[in-house]
Amino acid sequence: MIHTLLLTVGDDFWSSIFNFDNYGELLVLLRNSIIAGAILGIVGGLISVFVMARDMAFAVHGISELSFAGASAGLLLGVGVVEGSLVGSLVAALLIGVLGVRARDRNSIIAVLMPFGLGLGILCLALYSGRASNKFGLLTGQIVAVDNPRLNSLIVICVIVVIGLLLSWRPLLFASTDPQVAAGRGVPVGIVSLVFMVLLGLTVAVSVQIVGSLLVLAILVTPAAAALRVSSSPVVVPLLSMAFGVTAMVGGIMIALGTSIPISPYVTTISFLIYVVCRIVGAGRERRGWAGRQPAAMLTR
């Protein structure tokens, strides 16, 4: 009796969240969002490899808060959210890149910038008298609102980022692993790291508009963090990371379509689950001994 009662309550509860009627029509309506999600998954997955290798997770968070400030200011001043968030991101990324060459300096600079950006953003939103959903969206994402011009600007920026990353791939990898040795071999370490910061700033700016500034870590850090649990190959890790990013983004949007909840919880949950699975797989691999090391080496180690 009680059991059936609970079941009915549960049923109501779940059906109020999930409703996959007219799913096909919705899918067409949200075509732009799905394309945007897929592109963002690819770019996020790719750049997250370097975010991890350069230990920049905290920087991503810092840049996203200043991007939020920029977007809010853009909203308030009527300049546009996209433009505002781009300016905010790039300023933050360059500041962190120029002032925070050493990891210790970097963390303190980010910690100083981040609350300032967040506060500035909140101020702008408080002064803004337009629709409230616009405000909330900057923090938690608003994938439904991807219109054609916005999709186009997203595609252009993402293409720039991908080309930039592919061109600077090897020097960036070298400089991220061993900056001194890379410099000795003629890699312009300073320039490479500034270029990376600009690319990261661009990526954060587009991500903030889609998934919101509070959640960018889920697509700019988690995919590579997960991939690195199961592989260390410089070829496999980026490919896996991109696959994870696309899965989280597109999967999250697809599920969100049939529900009354915003997309971000789905994206972050899928992203998190992928990470958990990778950790478990990675732990198993470690127990059995990593591939690539022959038994003889284990003895002499």
Next chain:
Amino acid sequence: MTSTRSLLLWVADSPASAAQGPTGDTTPAGPVLSVEGAGIQFGERSLWGDLSFGITPGEFVAVLGANGSGKTTLLKAILGQQPLSHGQIRFLGEPVHHGNRLIGYVPQQKLADAATPLRARDLVALGVDGHRWGIPLPSRSRRQKVDDILTDIGAMSYANAPLSILSGGEQQRLRVGQALAGDPRLVLCDEPLLSLDLSHQRSISELINNQRNARGFGVLFVTHDINPILGMVDRVLYLAGGQFRMGTPDEVFQTSVLTELYGSEVEVFRSNGRVIVVGATDADHHHHPTEGEP
């Protein structure tokens, strides 16, 4: 003081260099590296001045000195990353410049963490073409080159293992391999043995020594402890208080020489073929007598 210096000073131009690499390199070419009256000043403070020495092909030179005596700055100057206040440094007869790929560089041991998307072979591959733009395209010659180096440095058995699970000694072995990848004529080592245990200290220094014998490159090896490489070095450059002494280990590691260099009482002991320097400011803890025997 002047007499000691002129005795020990090995000037690049003087061809009567006593120290010749054990390879007995027959290349008639001059020194791979010649430092000519070089000096670096930061404001009022002179790090070192009038530094002159050369390294012939296949020669192993150790650089010792107190903390802050400018050992690492010397390496940076040779790499063209630190401008000199006066004098000049020539590599293969040309003034040094930034990013010369014929100079290999082995850094201090820095453990790679799990966030590094590299396997052992990938670290070596960065030494082959890590400075080039773009993504690496699969190429048989690149792979062959990396395999050859991995074989040379005895790292083939863990070639495909993630860098982050390898021990400090194994990672350092790979960094030596990375430095070899550019077919260097000179290899600079910046405290490569730091934080390695004694057996790895020995195996890494032997690796560097064997490779310089096989390939005939010069070695400039910055270290705070001469003992792991004592049997290998041809000459020692000792920096302290803006001055320097250079000569064979027997010439430099003498109580009178180091006392004069430091300007304070320093004692040099020898026991079981090990050299122990006691009382050197800033450097005493490096040469602490309790340092373990292998």
